Each structure stands twice: as structure tokens, then as C-alpha cells.
Amino acid sequence: MEAGGAQGEAxxxxxxxxxxxxxxxxxxxxxxxxxxxxxxxxxxxVTPWVVSALDGVIDYDKLVDRFGCQRIDAAIVDRxxxxxxxxxxxxxxxxxxxxHRDLDTILDxxxxxxxFYLYTGRGPSSESLHLxxxxxxxxxxxLQDAFKVPLVIQLTDDEKFLWKNLTIAECKRLARxxxxxxxxxxxxxxxxxxxxxxxxxxxxxxENMLEVAKxxxxxxxxxxxxxxxxxxxxxxPYFRMTRxxxxxxxxxxxxxxxxxxxxxxxxxxxxxxxxxxxxxxxxTDSSKQITAKVNKYAFxxxxxxxxxxxxxxANLDVDVPIKYLNxxxxxxxxxxxxxxxxxxxxxxxxxxxxxxxxxLSELVARxxxxxxxxxxxxxxxxMAVRPLPNMFG
Amino acid sequence: xxxxKDQLLARLQELKIDFTCYDHPVVLTVEEQDKKHRLYxxxxxxxxxxxxxxxxxxxxxxxxxxxxxxxxxxxxSSSNLDKFLISIGKQPAYVDLEASPVVGKDNPPDLxxxxxxxxxxxxxxPVQNVTPANATHQNNAPKETGKAKPKVQGKGAxxxxxxxxxxxxxxxxxxxxxxxxxxFMSRFFLSEVSKKLNLTTEELSSKLDLDGLRGxxxxxxxxxxxxxxxxxxxxxxxxxxxxxxxxxxxxxPSRK
Numbered sequence: 001m002e003a004g005g006a007q008g009e010a011x012x013x014x015x016x017x018x019x020x021x022x023x024x025x026x027x028x029x030x031x032x033x034x035x036x037x038x039x040x041x042x043x044x045x046v047t048p049w050v051v052s053a054l055d056g057v058i059d060y061d062k063l064v065d066r067f068g069c070q071r072i073d074a075a076i077v078d079r080x081x082x083x084x085x086x087x088x089x090x091x092x093x094x095x096x097x098x099x100h101r102d103l104d105t106i107l108d109x110x111x112x113x114x115x116f117y118l119y120t121g122r123g124p125s126s127e128s129l130h131l132x133x134x135x136x137x138x139x140x141x142x143l144q145d146a147f148k149v150p151l152v153i154q155l156t157d158d159e160k161f162l163w164k165n166l167t168i169a170e171c172k173r174l175a176r177x178x179x180x181x182x183x184x185x186x187x188x189x190x191x192x193x194x195x196x197x198x199x200x201x202x203x204x205x206x207e208n209m210l211e212v213a214k215x216x217x218x219x220x221x222x223x224x225x226x227x228x229x230x231x232x233x234x235x236x237p238y239f240r241m242t243r244x245x246x247x248x249x250x251x252x253x254x255x256x257x258x259x260x261x262x263x264x265x266x267x268x269x270x271x272x273x274x275x276x277x278x279x280x281x282x283x284t285d286s287s288k289q290i291t292a293k294v295n296k297y298a299f300x301x302x303x304x305x306x307x308x309x310x311x312x313x314a315n316l317d318v319d320v321p322i323k324y325l326n327x328x329x330x331x332x333x334x335x336x337x338x339x340x341x342x343x344x345x346x347x348x349x350x351x352x353x354x355x356x357x358x359x360l361s362e363l364v365a366r367x368x369x370x371x372x373x374x375x376x377x378x379x380x381x382x383m384a385v386r387p388l389p390n391m392f393g
Numbered sequence: 394x395x396x397x398k399d400q401l402l403a404r405l406q407e408l409k410i411d412f413t414c415y416d417h418p419v420v421l422t423v424e425e426q427d428k429k430h431r432l433y434x435x436x437x438x439x440x441x442x443x444x445x446x447x448x449x450x451x452x453x454x455x456x457x458x459x460x461x462x463x464x465x466x467x468x469x470s471s472s473n474l475d476k477f478l479i480s481i482g483k484q485p486a487y488v489d490l491e492a493s494p495v496v497g498k499d500n501p502p503d504l505x506x507x508x509x510x511x512x513x514x515x516x517x518x519p520v521q522n523v524t525p526a527n528a529t530h531q532n533n534a535p536k537e538t539g540k541a542k543p544k545v546q547g548k549g550a551x552x553x554x555x556x557x558x559x560x561x562x563x564x565x566x567x568x569x570x571x572x573x574x575x576x577f578m579s580r581f582f583l584s585e586v587s588k589k590l591n592l593t594t595e596e597l598s599s600k601l602d603l604d605g606l607r608g609x610x611x612x613x614x615x616x617x618x619x620x621x622x623x624x625x626x627x628x629x630x631x632x633x634x635x636x637x638x639x640x641x642x643x644x645x646p647s648r649k
Contacts, residue, residue: 183623186619187619188622189622189623189627190626366616369616369617370617370620373624374623375624377630377631378624380627380630381626381627381630381631384630386630390564393565
């Protein structure tokens with residue numbers, strides 16, 4: 001596995017974890033800045049990089065300190081709103097995207113009239129995406145619309161071929177299928193370039209990869225990836241490597257935005273797994289399936305009996321429907337109301353789940369409608385190496 | 394493609410519009426510009442409290458204007474003014490500047506219907522004379538709104554051209570969503586439903602939380618429109634590709 005050339009995606013709900021928990025694609029680093037037309041000297045913001053922990057309970061403050069990120073505080077959220085003249089996304093308002101590296105640098109540059117571009121990606125190991133997979137894409141779309149900047153999306157089909165029991169043809173097919181779901185998230189075709197490694201690597205891109213590889217020694221690798229898997233908890237080593245190497249080849253360090261962990265349906269301490277369809281809500285689920293899954297499997301923080309619940313209220317720290325609503329219910333006031341009523345025992349788990357089912361059904365239905373309209377030709381258009389004259393519109 | 398004072402005066406003569414012409418030193422003037430960078434020519438009787446509109450002009454014999462430059466004033470009758478405005482395709486409208494109608498949520502500005510909905514694509518620099526330390530009679534200085542405004546196009550936008558809506562705002566999905574919602578809501582839904590319910594549109598719209606509705610509908614509309622945009626782009630991309638493949642440059646029309 002070539003050191004610096006490891007291609008990868010940035011935006012996954014799951015990442016480097018101890019061997020026992022591997023069931024999803026691991027987050028792997030991007031290559032260094034690709035040039036697309038005028039974007040040559042642009043800086044990049046990369047989203048997102050999700051943090052995880054061994055026992056499922058995360059101390060975000062500790063993580064921020066330990067890994068040298070900074071918190072996205074209210075001041076930054078306000079600043080983003082001002083600069084973009086858009087209301088900030090709920091993921092920012094609610095601290096779901098909660099930490100960053102050098103985001104303020106990007107904002108300074110943007111305010112001064114400079115441009116940047118966005119990068120995100122996916123390791124297309126499976127055809128079915130769940131809601132957790134959508135979150136980084138939803139947030140990236142917001143960033144694209146708000147800042148009016150171009151976006152590059154990388155699909156690491158080559159990596160999947162090497163790590164999974166798949167043929168090359170299947171990897172290519174999965175990449176294209178995933179691209180359709182990505183397009184359905186609503187990215188702007190005038191500002192978005194999607195590519196798969198198997199299609200695109202070569203030429204100037206490959207030269208960049210080599211430049212990176214040359215500057216990462218074996219000792220670097222050990223330092224970045226650690227001696228034991230545990231050293232990697234909560235880190236995305238590839239991004240650190242990227243940030244480390246970029247200045248050595250004359251590029252600005254990419255900035256990053258990191259998000260909180262998206263919980264599995266059955267509870268924070270459980271994992272989403274392709275082998276268990278009831279561990280997550282998939283974008284292919286019908287309204288009926290969503291109803292069944294949420295009612296039956298969504299881990300509740302409510303009490304065992306109605307009487308007890310009215311007396312003690314719900315434990316919001318572990319309640320999955322509330323966490324999901326936090327991610328997907330747009331109205332802050334309604335969310336606040338539900339949390340309060342539920343915590344104080346006046347609202348029951350069933351009602352909260354009912355509201356969640358409505359929210360998720362609408363979201364998924366909208367995604368499916370859009371997905372149904374994505375043709376092979378549309379995928380080709382997004383993937384074509386073409387001029388993007390309005391990418392900084 | 395700006396015009397000079399002399400060209401304008403020549404045109405007036407062509408149209409057989411009588412006027413008298415006075416040269417004088419440059420005087421301070423103020424330019425106003427709305428958000429869409431449309432220029433409103435405001436002409437008022439001397440001494441009127443100018444609040445952007447004026448009825449008194451209508452029958453006057455002597456109206457004073459600067460013909461694209463502020464070191465000359467020409468004087469002509471309002472009927473001749475009309476003649477000129479019509480010749481350049483603009484419909485003159487006379488209103489009462491000293492009336493102050495209440496403008497609010499339920500009362501859109503009463504002159505709104507007179508304003509063209511499209512925005513100018515280019516903003517030309519008219520000929521101007523600048524005296525030192527004076528504001529110039531210059532149409533195109535963007536209103537400085539300090540930090541509130543987002544990025545200026547730093548690179549290559551060093552001139553004082555204002556930021557007009559670009560021609561490609563037709564592909565701006567967010568703008569389209571808002572336009573569709575506004576059209577559907579205000580022009581059709583409110584007026585038709587209020588008729589059926591025997592309410593005025595104001596009463597009906599005060600009962601509805603229009604912003605909330607917009608918030609509910611927007612994601613749906615946006616998703617649909619973005620897909621339409623992608624599909625259209627894709628079709629165009631295909632067509633372009635096939636054209637080049639089969640016909641090369643000959644397949645494209647010449648613009649000469």
C-alpha cells in the first residue's frame with residue numbers, strides 16, 4: 001500500500017477503530033490538492049472527520065484538546081452566517097460539526113476575497129448508504145451553497161478493491177452507484193467534480209501523489225499511524241499526514257471540520273453494520289420500514305412504564321430518537337420543546353418516535369425521489385473532466 | 394457602451410425636442426442605488442421634499458436635467474421629457490412624491506409594479522467631471538455597507554464596477570426557489586384563496602406564517618430544482634459532446 005498515495009475519502013461515520021470493530025470503511029486521507037482550472041492556489045476545507053472511541057462514549061472536550069483541534073464556538077458560527085449571508089446550518093447551530101483545524105484561516109481568506117474549495121469523499125464499499133453516510137454530504141452541500149465554492153468528491157474504489165473481497169468491476173459499479181446517491185444530495189453540477197480513483201488517477205494527479213509519497217518516510221508512517229491500533233483512536237492519520245506534507249510541496253495546509261459521531265439506531269455503544277439492517281436507517285428504506293425500525297429498535301432513554309416516565313422523565317443522554325432529531329429536525333424551537341417535554345416526563349417515547357418517523361420518512365422520500373432522477377449520463381457529466389466557469393459564482 | 398453628453402443632445406435634436414442648454418461648474422450630487430443596482434432617475438420640482446416620487450412635474454414647462462454630465466443643465470418641458478423617454482423605450486410614470494403611503498408586509502411598495510424585474514447586465518460608466526474633494530455624479534459606486542456584505546471579488550475586480558446580478562443567476566437554484574414560492578404564494582395562492590374565503594389578501598396572509606411555510610416547502614422545491622438543473626446540464630453536456638464528435642467546430646453556429 002503506497003504510503004503517500006493512499007487515496008481515500010474524508011467523510012465517514014466510522015473510522016480507524018480497533019480491529020474488533022471493523023465493519024465499515026475506514027476513513028482514509030485525501031491526496032494533496034488537485035488542480036482544477038483556476039483553483040491552483042486555492043486552499044481547501046475538508047469535511048468531515050468523525051471521531052469515535054472504544055466504548056462509544058466520547059468526551060469531545062478531551063478529544064479537542066488531545067488532538068490539537070479547536071472548537072467551533074458561537075462566534076465562528078456567527079461569523080460564517082455573516083460572511084455567507086445565510087442562516088447557519090443546523091449542524092453548526094447544534095454543535096454537530098463541532099471542531100476544526102484552521103477554519104479561521106479559511107474564513108479570513110474568504111473575507112478578504114480569496115477563494116477556497118471543498119473536498120470530501122467516500123470509500124464505496126457497499127451499495128446501501130445509511131443516514132450516517134449522508135450527514136457529511138448534507139453538510140458539504142450546505143457549505144457549497146453558502147460559500148458558493150467548488151467541491152471535489154473522491155470515490156476510492158481502488159482502496160476498496162485492495163481491502164475488501166470485491167472484484168475491480170464490482171468496485172467500479174459500487175462507486176457509480178454511490179455517486180448517484182451523492183448527486184441526489186443536491187450538489188451543484190456547475191461547481192462539483194466527482195471522480196473515482198480507478199478512472200482518474202494518472203497524469204498530474206499521480207504526480208502529486210508521488211510528490212507526497214516521497215516526503216513521507218517509513219518512520220513518519222509509524223509516527224502517524226502509531227505502533228498499536230489504539231494509538232489511532234480518534235485520529236485520522238491521513239489528514240495529519242496531508243497537513244504535514246502540504247507545505248513541503250508548496251501548498252497551504254488543508255483546513256478541516258470535524259463532526260460528532262452519528263449513533264447507531266440501537267444505541268451509542270453499538271455499531272452500524274451492513275450485515276444488520278436494523279442497526280441503521282438506509283436511504284432505500286420505505287416509510288413502513290422506517291416506522292418499524294424506529295419503533296422496534298431505536299434505543300429509548302425513556303422509562304419502562306408510563307407512570308415511572310411521568311415521574312422521572314427521559315434520559316436524553318442515551319435516547320437515540322432525540323439524538324436523531326437533533327441531527328434531522330430543522331426547527332430549533334420544536335426540538336427544544338420536545339426535549340423539554342420528554343425530559344420532564346410529559347412527552348412519551350412513542351410520541352417522540354412518531355415525530356422522528358415523520359421527519360425521517362420525509363427526508364428519505366425526498367432523497368429517493370431525487371435519486372430516481374439520477375441517470376448514468378448525469379453521473380458521467382459530474383465525472384467529466386470539464387471546465388467549470390461558474391465554480392466561484 | 395456609454396453615451397456622451399454630445400450624443401444625447403444630438404439625439405434630442407433629432408427627435409425635434411426643444412431644449413435650452415446651460416453650462417456651469419460641477420455641483421455636488423448624490424446617487425442612489427437599490428439592491429439590484431437599478432438606477433432610478435429622480436426628477437423633482439425645486440423645493441419639493443424629495444421622497445422618491447413626484448406628481449408636480451407633469452404639466453411643467455421647465456424641467457431641468459443633467460445630460461449625462463454635471464457641468465451642463467438642459468431645460469425642457471415635461472411633454473418633451475416624455476417624448477424622449479418613450480423614444481428610449483421607457484414608460485414615464487408620474488406620482489405624488491409628497492404622499493407617504495404606508496409600506497409594510499401587507500402593502501407592497503405601490504410603485505413596485507413600475508420597476509422592471511430584470512436587472513441590467515452591465516453598468517456603464519457615464520462621462521463625468523470630478524472636482525477635487527467632491528462626491529461625483531457617478532452612477533456606479535457600490536454602496537459601502539461595511540462588513541455586512543460578503544466577499545468582494547478581490548481578484549481582478551479592482552475597478553469600481555458595482556456587483557450586478559450576473560447573467561447566470563438563471564441557474565441559481567436558491568433564487569429560483571424563492572421566486573417560485575413568491576409567485577405561487579403572493580400572486581396566486583393568496584389572491585385566489587382569499588377570494589374563495591371572502592377575506593382580503595392581507596387578512597389571509599396575516600393568518601398564515603408565510604416564512605414558516607417557505608421553510609417547509611423550500612427543501613422540497615430545492616431538491617426538485619437542483620435535479621432539474623443537473624438533468625438539463627447533463628442533456629446540454631451530451632449534446633455538446635456529440636456535436637463536437639460528429640461535426641467539430643462546424644457544428645457550432647458562428648457569432649460573427
